[in-house]
Amino acid sequence: MEHKEILVELRHLKKFFPVNKGIFKKTKSVVKAVNDVNLTIYKGETLGLIGESGCGKSTLSRMIMRLTAPTDGEILYQNQLVDLKHLTQFRRKVQMIFQDPYSSLDPRMTIGNIIEEPLRIHMKLSREEKKRIVLPLLEKVSIAEDSLKKYPHEFSGGQRQRIGIARALVLTPEFIICDEPVSALDVSVQAQILNLFKKLQKDYGLTYLFVSHDMSVIRHISDRIAVMYLGRIVELAKKQELFENTLHPYSVALMNAIPEPDPDIPTGKVRLKGELPSPIAPPPGCSFQTRCSKVMEQCRIECPSLKEVSPDHFAACYLYDCEG
Amino acid sequence: MKKFLAVRLTKAAITIWFIVSLVFILTRVSGDPTQWMLPDDASIETRLALRESLGLDLPLAEQYKNYIVDVFHGNMGKSYYYLKPVGELFSERAAATLKLAVTSFSLAVLIGVPLGVMASVYRNTLLDRLTMGFAVAGYTMPNFVLGILLIFLFSLKLRVLPSSGYGKPINFVMPVLVLMVGPLANIARLTRSSMLDVLKQDYLDCTRAKGVAEWRVIFKHALRNALIPVVTIIGLQIGTLIGGMVVVETVFAWPGIGSLIISSAQNRDFPVIQYGIMICAIVVCLTNMLVDLSYALLDPRIRDNF
Amino acid sequence: MNKRKNYNQTIPAFILFLMISFLAIFIFSLLAPVLFPIDLGTTNLAERLALPAFIDKTSGYLLGTDHLGRDFAIRIVYATRNSLMIAFSGLIIAAFLGTCMGMLAGMNNGWIDSFIMFLVDVRLSVPSTIIAIVCSSIFGSSKFTMIMIIGCTGFASFARLVRGQILQLKEANFIECSQALGASKVRILFEHVFINISSPLIINATIRLSSFILLESSLSFLGLGIQPPDVSLGVMVSAGRDYMISSWWLTIVPSLVIILVVLDASLIGDWLRDKLDPKLQNNS
Numbered sequence: 005m006e007h008k009e010i011l012v013e014l015r016h017l018k019k020f021f022p023v024n025k026g027i028f029k030k031t032k033s034v035v036k037a038v039n040d041v042n043l044t045i046y047k048g049e050t051l052g053l054i055g056e057s058g059c060g061k062s063t064l065s066r067m068i069m070r071l072t073a074p075t076d077g078e079i080l081y082q083n084q085l086v087d088l089k090h091l092t093q094f095r096r097k098v099q100m101i102f103q104d105p106y107s108s109l110d111p112r113m114t115i116g117n118i119i120e121e122p123l124r125i126h127m128k129l130s131r132e133e134k135k136r137i138v139l140p141l142l143e144k145v146s147i148a149e150d151s152l153k154k155y156p157h158e159f160s161g162g163q164r165q166r167i168g169i170a171r172a173l174v175l176t177p178e179f180i181i182c183d184e185p186v187s188a189l190d191v192s193v194q195a196q197i198l199n200l201f202k203k204l205q206k207d208y209g210l211t212y213l214f215v216s217h218d219m220s221v222i223r224h225i226s227d228r229i230a231v232m233y234l235g236r237i238v239e240l241a242k243k244q245e246l247f248e249n250t251l252h253p254y255s256v257a258l259m260n261a262i263p264e265p266d267p268d269i270p271t272g273k274v275r276l277k278g279e280l281p282s283p284i285a286p287p288p289g290c291s292f293q294t295r296c297s298k299v300m301e302q303c304r305i306e307c308p309s310l311k312e313v314s315p316d317h318f319a320a321c322y323l324y325d326c327e328g
Numbered sequence: 329m330k331k332f333l334a335v336r337l338t339k340a341a342i343t344i345w346f347i348v349s350l351v352f353i354l355t356r357v358s359g360d361p362t363q364w365m366l367p368d369d370a371s372i373e374t375r376l377a378l379r380e381s382l383g384l385d386l387p388l389a390e391q392y393k394n395y396i397v398d399v400f401h402g403n404m405g406k407s408y409y410y411l412k413p414v415g416e417l418f419s420e421r422a423a424a425t426l427k428l429a430v431t432s433f434s435l436a437v438l439i440g441v442p443l444g445v446m447a448s449v450y451r452n453t454l455l456d457r458l459t460m461g462f463a464v465a466g467y468t469m470p471n472f473v474l475g476i477l478l479i480f481l482f483s484l485k486l487r488v489l490p491s492s493g494y495g496k497p498i499n500f501v502m503p504v505l506v507l508m509v510g511p512l513a514n515i516a517r518l519t520r521s522s523m524l525d526v527l528k529q530d531y532l533d534c535t536r537a538k539g540v541a542e543w544r545v546i547f548k549h550a551l552r553n554a555l556i557p558v559v560t561i562i563g564l565q566i567g568t569l570i571g572g573m574v575v576v577e578t579v580f581a582w583p584g585i586g587s588l589i590i591s592s593a594q595n596r597d598f599p600v601i602q603y604g605i606m607i608c609a610i611v612v613c614l615t616n617m618l619v620d621l622s623y624a625l626l627d628p629r630i631r632d633n634f
Numbered sequence: 635m636n637k638r639k640n641y642n643q644t645i646p647a648f649i650l651f652l653m654i655s656f657l658a659i660f661i662f663s664l665l666a667p668v669l670f671p672i673d674l675g676t677t678n679l680a681e682r683l684a685l686p687a688f689i690d691k692t693s694g695y696l697l698g699t700d701h702l703g704r705d706f707a708i709r710i711v712y713a714t715r716n717s718l719m720i721a722f723s724g725l726i727i728a729a730f731l732g733t734c735m736g737m738l739a740g741m742n743n744g745w746i747d748s749f750i751m752f753l754v755d756v757r758l759s760v761p762s763t764i765i766a767i768v769c770s771s772i773f774g775s776s777k778f779t780m781i782m783i784i785g786c787t788g789f790a791s792f793a794r795l796v797r798g799q800i801l802q803l804k805e806a807n808f809i810e811c812s813q814a815l816g817a818s819k820v821r822i823l824f825e826h827v828f829i830n831i832s833s834p835l836i837i838n839a840t841i842r843l844s845s846f847i848l849l850e851s852s853l854s855f856l857g858l859g860i861q862p863p864d865v866s867l868g869v870m871v872s873a874g875r876d877y878m879i880s881s882w883w884l885t886i887v888p889s890l891v892i893i894l895v896v897l898d899a900s901l902i903g904d905w906l907r908d909k910l911d912p913k914l915q916n917n918s
């Protein structure tokens with residue numbers, strides 16, 4: 005096993021949202037958006053995070069960026085705790101690319117101003133110095149040089165996303181969180197952007213946390229994949245391993261949902277039955293029990309924790325919990 | 329439904345109480361009202377006696393308490409100027425104002441809504457442009473200016489209408505005209521734009537395809553759905569109407585509540601002013617509640633929320 | 635705030651004409667004390683009610699004189715100046731007050747928001763004319779009170795507008811993006827928030843200007859606004875009423891000036907609003 009450098013570590017990360025009811029806004033219950041997540045991200049890799057809408061992946065990425073404060077747990081970056089004291093330093097090394105290219109750029113600012121914003125915030129540079137940083141970046145993301153004076157509405161979705169990427173790169177970060185960056189784009193454009201991500205990773209030595217609900221996208225870009233369901237990580241493995249040797253029933257269902265272009269290859273017939281349990285009052289035990297075809301008595305009592313089933317392959321399921 | 333009514337009534341009551349209290353405190357705190365009630369050379373004893381008789385020598389909190397208690401008993405105080413109970417003053421003049429208000433408002437709605445509908449149906453034709461041109465003129469024209477111009481034209485030059493007076497139907501012509509122009513213009517404009525939004529909708533084509541006559545499509549189907557913003561703006565015009573009433577009554581020497589308020593303002597007759605503001609606030613709040621309730625009638629989606 | 639159509643940079647000729655004429659009137663009237671330095675109080679009873687030049691070609695007065703013998707044309711210019719200055723000053727106060735309230739309300743959900751909206755509701759429960767009448771009764775009538783009245787009653791539309799814009803901005807990602815980049819709250823306020831709310835703010839200001847001019851004129855007409863020897867358009871309309879039969883221009887000319895100025899500002903405001911977003915509802 006290679007000893008890779010750990011860049012980001014998430015320990016027992018939790019985010020609970022209170023549900024306020026009544027005129028006096030009493031907290032009646034909580035939505036457990038992120039429920040005890042432990043993850044390690046190694047330097048230079050792309051960790052894909054997949055899950056359906058509402059499973060908590062966006063909340064998780066926002067917590068890592070410290071856009072929301074965790075209810076509990078710790079985030080460590082290069083072995084240092086990420087808290088308010090070290091936030092500015094942290095922001096220079098860690099950046100985020102957002103899902104909606106239409107609302108993530110200020111419609112009233114020119115592209116030049118938008119991309120230069122991180123430079124304005126963190127450094128004091130002259131106009132020429134700023135230009136020297138920005139122009140090569142524009143070239144790297146294939147945006148024309150004369151775009152600097154134009155406004156976001158003059159660009160297509162794909163182009164705007166590339167502008168957002170340029171903005172994220174301007175401070176030469178080490179770690180980039182990509183929160184569904186291609187979900188709002190046409191399929192043809194998606195491929196372009198994903199290839200751009202790969203190229204930039206090679207050129208700049210970046211580490212990615214890539215969040216998506218689209219398995220085909222995740223498959224294309226990730227080194228390792230974590231599968232998330234209702235606030236918990238249910239499976240974590242290298243890409244190849246996950247596809248050849250899918251363990252968790254939920255992951256199996258996700259795999260089967262990938263459209264297969266070759267009509268001769270039979271698609272798996274795993275259909276998820278049952279209803280998504282209410283995130284406010286989930287039943288005790290495994291969060292997947294209501295839809296699992298292989299559910300057992302044990303699953304209804306206690307929630308299984310993420311255990312290493314084979315080298316570097318983790319699953320949270322009693323099917324693989326070898327007692328003894 | 330009951331909960332909604334209760335909440336709105338409470339909100340309205342709090343708003344009205346706040347306004348009335350604010351006016352009360354400001355009038356007491358801003359200076360001595362007796363200053364203007366007596367000739368300048370009145371002796372200090374006369375002033376003090378007057379203050380005492382009006383209860384102005386008591387501490388502010390006690391005056392306020394007495395006032396609130398009085399209001400709840402229906403006693404609105406006595407006018408400093410007319411020395412009559414305020415309630416009596418208002419009820420004497422209420423008829424004149426109400427007649428004017430009801431006539432103007434009804435005409436504004438009855439003419440404005442159809443006008444807006446027609447303009448939207450025949451959009452971009454001469455009818456539409458003329459109507460909207462008049463509407464712009466209508467809501468930008470200051471009402472006192474319009475009144476003066478009408479008096480100049482019809483009373484002084486043409487001599488066909490009386491410039492003031494009350495009692496005969498002919499006295500109503502100019503005041504009603506001036507008062508209704510603003511609300512009419514706003515109602516027509518908004519009806520038109522609301523109808524334009526609705527007329528674009530696909531479900532109307534569906535109705536037409538079923539063979540329903542065009543006028544039915546417009547009035548029964550389209551208008552009903554366009555009505556919510558229209559009802560809102562009709563409700564808002566009450567405020568415009570009240571504000572315009574004061575000016576119109578002054579220009580045409582109309583013996584109503586509006587001219588009473590103006591003369592009381594000039595005379596610093598605070599009890600009258602306080603009651604006048606209270607009435608305004610009550611009317612506006614009630615109108616807003618009615619408008620909200622009408623949404624439930626008009627839009628079944630809102631009805632379900634009750 | 636999402637996809638926008640191309641900015642249509644051309645201004646129709648008519649609107650351009652309106653803008654220029656308004657600016658011309660504004661500047662010209664502002665310069666009144668410089669161009670026509672007279673004392674508004676002095677009377678010249680010997681020359682009272684002289685005829686204007688367009689009726690009597692021999693008259694030395696462009697628009698005649700009023701009932702106290704004062705040059706009418708000059709008084710009109712001063713009156714326009716006063717009316718416009720009061721309206722503008724009031725507008726600035728109302729816009730500032732309303733914007734602050736709207737920002738406070740939009741950024742702090744909770745009781746601050748509810749309270750500020752309550753204040754807006756209270757203000758809107760009484761027509762502005764009535765409020766102005768009552769205030770002038772309590773506080774007296776003068777230029778200063780008029781400006782304060784306009785300022786303290788005109789905040790409502792600005793507060794609602796700014797609050798709505800802030801609430802929309804909160805949903806927009808780019809604010810979050812700037813936070814993620816490490817921008818301080820102050821920087822976000824100045825670089826992003828202000829720029830984005832400025833457009834609707836200016837439009838509302840232009841539209842409200844005409845109603846402020848109207849409010850001041852109405853009040854002065856009723857005798858509760860500006861007092862002599864100061865002059866405003868409303869005062870002149872009222873003063874000329876008594877002489878309508880013989881000297882009709884004393885009322886009609888200031889009336890026409892009011893119509894012109896209000897219409898001008900109103901049309902510019904409407905055009906601005908339609909240009910930006912035809913769906914923008916008028917919120918007062």
